[in-house]
Amino acid sequence: MIPLTLAEIAAITGGSVPPGAGLVTGPVVVDSRRVTQGALFAALPGEHADGHDFAQAAVAAGAAGVLASRPVPGVPAIVVPDVTAALGVLARAVLGRLPAAIVTGITGSSGKTSTKDLTAQLAERLGPTVAPEGSFNNEIGLPLTVLRAAESTRFLVLEMSARGIGHIAALCDIAPPRIGAVLNVGRAHAGEFGSLDAVAKAKGELPEALPAGGVAVLNAGDPRVLAMAARTAARVVTFGRDGKPDVCAEDVRLDDLGRASFRLVMPDASAPVTLRLHGAHHVPNALAAAAIAAELGMDTPAIAAALSEATARSKRRMEVRERPDGVLVVNDAYNANPDSTRAAIEALGHLTSGGRRGFAVLGHMAELGDIAAESHEEAGHLAARAGVTGLIAVGEEARPVLDGARAEPGWHGAAIAVPDAPAAVDVLRNQLRPGDVVLVKASKAAGLWEVADGLLAEVSR
Ligand SMILES: Nc1ncnc2c1ncn2[C@@H]1O[C@H](COP(=O)(O)OP(=O)(O)OP(=O)(O)O)[C@@H](O)[C@H]1O
Numbered sequence: 001m002i003p004l005t006l007a008e009i010a011a012i013t014g015g016s017v018p019p020g021a022g023l024v025t026g027p028v029v030v031d032s033r034r035v036t037q038g039a040l041f042a043a044l045p046g047e048h049a050d051g052h053d054f055a056q057a058a059v060a061a062g063a064a065g066v067l068a069s070r071p072v073p074g075v076p077a078i079v080v081p082d083v084t085a086a087l088g089v090l091a092r093a094v095l096g097r098l099p100a101a102i103v104t105g106i107t108g109s110s111g112k113t114s115t116k117d118l119t120a121q122l123a124e125r126l127g128p129t130v131a132p133e134g135s136f137n138n139e140i141g142l143p144l145t146v147l148r149a150a151e152s153t154r155f156l157v158l159e160m161s162a163r164g165i166g167h168i169a170a171l172c173d174i175a176p177p178r179i180g181a182v183l184n185v186g187r188a189h190a191g192e193f194g195s196l197d198a199v200a201k202a203k204g205e206l207p208e209a210l211p212a213g214g215v216a217v218l219n220a221g222d223p224r225v226l227a228m229a230a231r232t233a234a235r236v237v238t239f240g241r242d243g244k245p246d247v248c249a250e251d252v253r254l255d256d257l258g259r260a261s262f263r264l265v266m267p268d269a270s271a272p273v274t275l276r277l278h279g280a281h282h283v284p285n286a287l288a289a290a291a292i293a294a295e296l297g298m299d300t301p302a303i304a305a306a307l308s309e310a311t312a313r314s315k316r317r318m319e320v321r322e323r324p325d326g327v328l329v330v331n332d333a334y335n336a337n338p339d340s341t342r343a344a345i346e347a348l349g350h351l352t353s354g355g356r357r358g359f360a361v362l363g364h365m366a367e368l369g370d371i372a373a374e375s376h377e378e379a380g381h382l383a384a385r386a387g388v389t390g391l392i393a394v395g396e397e398a399r400p401v402l403d404g405a406r407a408e409p410g411w412h413g414a415a416i417a418v419p420d421a422p423a424a425v426d427v428l429r430n431q432l433r434p435g436d437v438v439l440v441k442a443s444k445a446a447g448l449w450e451v452a453d454g455l456l457a458e459v460s461r
């Protein structure tokens with residue numbers, strides 16, 4: 001963070017000024033274990049603990065002060081009514097002091113983190129870049145990321161998530177983007193939104209927030225995203241595999257591990273790309289990243305080279321590992337919604353197209369509201385159509401997956417329900433043969449990466 005005194009931070013956030021002449025040199029943290037010398041500790045109420053209980057420990061560990069919603073004895077605290085809101089105000093003020101930093105916002109129902117990670121790896125070639133760790137994409141994670149920016153920062157690549165109308169507009173108020181990319185409008189959080197049109201309304205707040213001199217990067221293959229061209233003052237650049245976009249991929253091929261090679265076609269030039277990420281669904285993500293990087297000033301050969309070297313920075317998204325016995329484990333258990341599940345099962349279908357046997361371990365897809373049962377059934381249909389040898393549903397909520405598969409005519413695989421991750425590992429232990437492929441996928445709450453970890457640990461023993 002740019003250095004600020006506690007008094008300056010109090011003035012920016014409208015909080016009380018603590019005694020002393022504390023100077024915050026950063027970072028701003030919400031976890032007292034991450035405090036370093038000169039940090040500002042923001043005390044947030046958590047699910048299991050109250051940040052205020054850790055304020056003294058934070059200061060003892062070197063924090064210059066605390067942003068809090070009530071005084072804490074013996075601690076230099078800036079007291080504000082709402083710590084989360086104050087983080088946003090502070091982030092906005094810090095950005096205001098960094099006029100040279102270009103903010104890019106990325107939203108969509110699936111692929112935000114993957115695209116953010118790709119885009120950051122391109123932007124880093126051009127200059128100092130700040131991007132969130134993992135999926136820091138909400139009213140807390142986004143300001144914490146912005147607050148990592150320093151005088152030298154040229155690019156901020158931010159992930160913006162929405163669980164409701166107005167959320168992205170609020171994030172754009174904290175960090176006004178010059179470039180905004182919308183990847184897709186899908187069924188993530190369908191329970192909260194109620195309809196795809198409501199999702200589109202929420203995601204469209206990003207192009208709406210862009211200035212006339214800005215750029216809206218829109219997926220031409222998603223009609224609800226393309227329609228956002230009418231909701232922005234910014235210049236529109238389109239990407240995608242369909243619909244004559246400005247940035248597209250020609251001759252897309254997948255290797256035997258599902259990694260895409262293609263010709264990146266930009267308005268002025270084209271160049272070959274081979275991605276290190278697994279699954280055809282990363283092609284549109286790469287195209288969005290390419291479109292953004294071009295706007296930041298990168299030429300096509302440099303974009304293609306950087307995309308080809310970019311790695312999956314965030315964990316548990318289509319992580320493909322081969323065990324010593326030749327079993328391939330695909331850990332996509334970071335999260336799931338109907339669209340990312342379809343993408344993962346399609347990738348499994350590709351990985352098994354050369355004759356390998358496929359197994360899908362699917363758990364609960366959360367937050368789907370009324371479409372929960374049909375979405376799980378659909379996943380079962382897709383797995384059966386992909387020809388899986390075994391389909392394992394983990395947990396009661398995932399059971400409709402098995403009904404979907406059993407209803408698929410001509411499917412003769414095994415459909416098995418298990419209560420939890422260890423039981424899934426037990427079932428697979430006796431089934432797997434060298435060369436088999438196992439996909440593991442569910443929403444975060446299901447914690448199914450334990451299945452992938454368990455399967456990988458089996459053979460290294
Ligand atoms: N364009 C895409 N279409 C469908 N699925 C995708 C796409 N990009 C990534 N995925 C898959 O979606 C899951 C989540 O990916 P990622 O973390 O990049 O998305 P996200 O939008 O950041 O998710 P979250 O909302 O949880 O932050 C992974 O399983 C990934 O393989």
Ligand SMILES: [Mg+2]
Pocket residue numbers: 112113114134135137159
């Ligand atoms: Mg994310």
